[in-house]
Amino acid sequence: MLIWIIFALMTGASVLAVLWPLGRRQPALFADTAGATALYRAQLAEIDRDLGRRMIGEGEAAAAKAEAARRLLRAADAEPAPEGESEPSLRRRRAASAIALSCVPLVALLIYGAQGSPTLPDQPLAARLKGSPNGQDFGIAVARIEAHLAANPSDGKGWAVLAPVYLRIGRYDDAAKAFASAIRHGTPSAELHAGQAEAMILAAGGVVTAAAREELAAATRLEPANPRARFFLAIAQEQDGDAGKAIAAFKALLADAPKDAPWAAAVRSRLSQLEARPDPDAAAAIAAMPQGDRDTAIRGMVEGLAARLAESGGTLPEWSRLIRSQMVLGDKEAAGRSLATARQRLAEDKAALDALAALAAETGLKEAAQ
Incomplete structure (x- = not known):
């Protein structure tokens, strides 16, 4: 509130400083006829002196006196000039000045109220750095820190x-x-080492480089339970081709995660993608089995996947793989139940529902799943 009072006082002082001289009556021009008469008399005296010194002739002196006399008569006979401008003109000028100078602060106030942010609270630097990086103020803050x-x-x-x-x-x-x-x-702290490792990994296009692994190791030495370091170490195991260890690491990380951990969703997504991949070693082992044993093993894997998805849910790729596997095994009824359950579990994902509808039409489950 104090700032608005200061602004009002400053605006009033500025308007008064401009209106004060505009509101005064202008001095009259040529109102002093006595002074003009004295000036012309001095000119006549000067002509007589020039004639006495023979600087001008009789004819020139007579002509000059006649001209000076005419001027003297006009000055003596002239009516006194009015003192300043007329009262109506003065009132009009004052009114126009007052309106103009009053509208300027009023228009400025209206524009500031519409386009400015008079109610915006203060934003400390730390709060601005946590906000969106797209604003100009954020860029200025970063530039100041860099400087x-x-x-x-x-x-x-x-x-x-x-x-x-x-x-x-x-x-x-x-x-x-x-x-x-x-x-x-x-x-040094675990977060700083893990942050440096993440920056290195992202700069390398997602590859966990040797230098990044060193930073992750340093982070886990300082804080063995650091979630960021554990997440990227699990990705490193995945990139090394050890999917089993990577899955175990992701599951252990989720088991230790707080309920409201913001990074848990990313871990679940990565784990689901990893679990959805077929195990090459298991596929090769099944392929080497006799026909009867092979069918039994495949059916057991499909039933295990169905039980896991029914209990804890899964991703769209996992549900799609289950439904296709059940159709291959000839169990259309089970595939229809899986499709219906998948639609219930993924009801909030429109894209997933569209994909399931396309899969139902492709496999002939459209009518059974309606």
Whole structure:
């Protein structure tokens, strides 16, 4: 409220400073006829002196006196000029000035109320850094931090603030360097090492490089339960071709996750994708079995998948694989039940429902699943 009072006082003082001289009556021009008469008399005296010194002739002096006399007569006979402008004109000028100067602050206030943010609360730097990176204010804040770190490169806390920002806006190489500077000039922590590893992995297109593995190892040494480090170590096992260990690592991470962990959804998605892949070793072993044993093994795998999905749900690829497998085995009734259950479990996913409808039409389950 105080700021609005200050603005009002400043605006009033500015308007008054402009209106004060505009509201005064202008001085009259040529109102002093006595002064004009004295001037012309001085001219006549000057002509007589020039004639006495023989600087001009008789004829020139007579002509000059006649002209001066005419001017003297006009000045003496002229009516006094009015003092300043007329009262109606003065009122019009005052009114026009007052309206113009009053409209300027009023229009400015209306524009600020419509386009500005008079009710926006203060936003400290830390709050702005946690917000969306698309705004101009965010870019200015990042530029200021960069300028500060350019002048103070050993500020470990500054690097620790800037590194996650770089990571969030996709500047992965800069993020890796910033995390390294935060570790070098500040206090090493599991989050800093894991953050540097993530930046390296993203900069490498998702590949867990040897340098990233070293940072992940450093993070787990400082904090064995660090979820970010464990997640990327599981991905490293997956990339090494050890799907079993990767699945076990993802499941252990989910078992230790808090109920409201924001990263749990990403872990579940990765685990589902990994579990949906066929095991090459198991497929080769089944293929080498006799026909009867092979059919029994396949049926057992399909029944196990059906039991797991019915109990805990699954992804669209898992449900699709189950339905197709049941159709291959000739169990159309079970495939129809699986399709109906999949539609219930994935009811919030429109794209998944469309995919299931296409699968039902493809396999001839459309009528059974309606």
